[in-house]
Amino acid sequence: MSSNIFDGILTQRTLFIQKETLRHTHTPERLPHRDAEVETLSFNLVEALKGHIPSNMILYGVTGAGKTAVTRYVCDQLLRKGEQIGRVVHPVLVNCRQIDTQYRVLSHLGNTLLEAHEEADIPFTGWPTDRVFSELVKRMDERGGVYVIVLDEIDHLVKKAGDDLLYNLTNLNAELKNARACVIGISNDLKFTDFLDPRVRSRLGQEDIIFNPYNAEQLQDILRGRAQNAITPDAIGDGVIELCAALAAQENGDARCALDLLRVSTEKAEQEGVSIVEQQHVRIAQAQIESDQVTPVIRTLPTQQKMVLVSVLINENNGLRNIQTGEVYHIYKQACNLVGQQFLTARRISGIINNLDMLGLITAKVISRGRHGRSKEINSCIPNNIDPIDVMAKAEPVFSEIFANRFRHQSRL
Ligand SMILES: Nc1ncnc2c1ncn2[C@@H]1O[C@H](COP(=O)(O)OP(=O)(O)OP(=O)(O)O)[C@@H](O)[C@H]1O
Ligand SMILES: [Mg+2]
Structure with a gap:
């Protein structure tokens, strides 16, 4: 049989069990050191399960502090509980870095509520904004229940497009007859409310949650938890978790950075064909991640x-x-x-x-x-x-x- 370039690579031992669980997009089952934040958020959102309107909230914290992960987790649990007890709740998460104008957020909300109905899509552009808004209100009322509208990375949209969207969304309950809604804004800029009209600020910030940066010990716990289903037991050498955590703690306690370091170091060890990830692989990973970030900026x-x-x-x-x-x-x-x-x-x-x-x-x-x-x-x-x-x-x-x-x-x- 002729040799093939993939032979060696294919049979090479992998150090990962499930690499996917280390990726940013994966929402873990457990979020160590975020119990208080999970509790505050769920304590507010439980109102939706009772048919009441939860308070509007703003979640603040540095990048990689677990704001999106905590919110996804709580919304997911909320949806499941709602289904279990027969309460109609609709958590909707919108990333305002990707969907970054009032028109697009409103049409996106309107269109995600489309499935059960026969209406045509709200077009991406072209309608007057108040028509999109009244179409959204109509669709929400047709479906009923309590809506939890999460606007993630909201500071981007506000800096780019102003606070009209927040003004309109925090006023939804005045328009709705059959449904109810609350708004949760997430920002990594503590000062973002300076950009808001005082009325919008007071309506939105009924309750705040601050996510403090993780310290090195907390990051170690997070990494150990995430590594459990992701990397072969015994493959992680002495001091590797500690080093990833320490380096990420220097980067403002960014859990995303810690996870990247662990994933890339394991990839590096795997490419070398060794069976244990060592601290030197973390150093190589750190250099590569840094270069991947800086190179496009220079280019x-x-x-x-x-x-x-x-x-x-x-x-x-x-x-x-x-x-x-x-x-x-x-x-x-x-x-x-x-x-x-x-x-x-x-x-x-x-x-x-x-x-x-x-x-x-x-x-x-x-x-x-x-x-x-x-x-x-x-x-x-x-x-x-x-x-x-x-x-x-x-x-x-x-x-x-x-x-x-x-x-x-x-x-x-
Ligand atoms: N306590 C935790 N336990 C396990 N994984 C966590 C924890 N906190 C954060 N993570 C993971 O770290 C990564 C970054 O977290 P997340 O996306 O929630 O940060 P963020 O606060 O939303 O940051 P940004 O402001 O940049 O959006 C994600 O992959 C998330 O799953
Ligand atoms: Mg986030």
């Missing part, structure tokens, strides 16, 4: 921003650290000349430097120089395993040419 920078970043890197390559804006600008102009591109004013470059700082590609620290005023000290901060010039050159070949030129900076060299 998709607008050309002028790439020019500025490359100018910082050229200076550093010439042996300079703590570079000043003027030094970046000097190289930047030469680079623009080389490739025959118009250069922007120093002021605009200063803005671009701030933006690169915000993206985490450089640090620009403002320092005081006494009577010489203030200036910036700029340093790149791109993870070691990424070659930024290579990434930029793949997107726009001219950048390898610019970098190869290594312009000198007269005043410092």
Whole structure:
């Protein structure tokens, strides 16, 4: 029988039992260290099972703190209990990062309530918003029961499209005759209510839940729980869970980050053909995850921003650290000349430097120089395993040419 490239890989021992259960989309059966949050939320939503209107709520907390997971879990339990005791409850979860306008949220809600009815779809666009709203109200009343409308990542929609949606949805009970509704907003921006009209703020924030970031010990428990059905027992080496948890605790206690580290480290061990995941695999996983996050940011920078970043890197390559804006600008102009591109004013470059700082590609620290005023000290901060010039050159070949030129900076060299 002829050999096949898949032979080795196919028979290779897998370290996973069920990789899927480590993915973000999987809702686990147990959520350690979130009992209080589960309880507060279910204590409010139990009203729906009694036919009453639960309070509107806002759930806050940093990314990866379990807000979506807790809400999904509670809504799922609510639905099951409703079916069991013959109460009509409809939890509906909308992700407002994906569905990000008032019109789209209303039509999405209207359309998810379609199944039992013969009505035509509400079109994606084209109707006046009040018509979509009254169609939604009509459909809710036809079905009856209590609606729990969860608007996940609501801060995105509010920042983009304002608070009209929240105004309308928190006013639903005034329009509904047969059905009832409450709204649960989820945000990882604690300040998002600053963007709301005071009336909307008071209607929506009848009750808040704050999700604190997980600490390293809590993340260990979460990882152990999630690993149980996901990874072969004994495959996880000493200190691996602890290291994943510690690294994720540094990332603001992000459980998503902890799970990614554990999954990718296990993949790395598997690819190496070893039977135990070791701490070194976690380090490799960390570097890869970091690079997967940073690379697309560099690749998709607008050309002028790439020019500025490359100018910082050229200076550093010439042996300079703590570079000043003027030094970046000097190289930047030469680079623009080389490739025959118009250069922007120093002021605009200063803005671009701030933006690169915000993206985490450089640090620009403002320092005081006494009577010489203030200036910036700029340093790149791109993870070691990424070659930024290579990434930029793949997107726009001219950048390898610019970098190869290594312009000198007269005043410092
Ligand atoms: N207590 C927990 N036990 C088990 N898994 C958890 C727990 N908390 C969070 N997770 C898992 O961590 C990941 C991130 O959680 P989740 O999506 O709920 O975060 P979030 O607070 O909604 O973050 P974001 O603000 O970024 O949306 C998910 O895969 C979730 O299943
Ligand atoms: Mg979420």
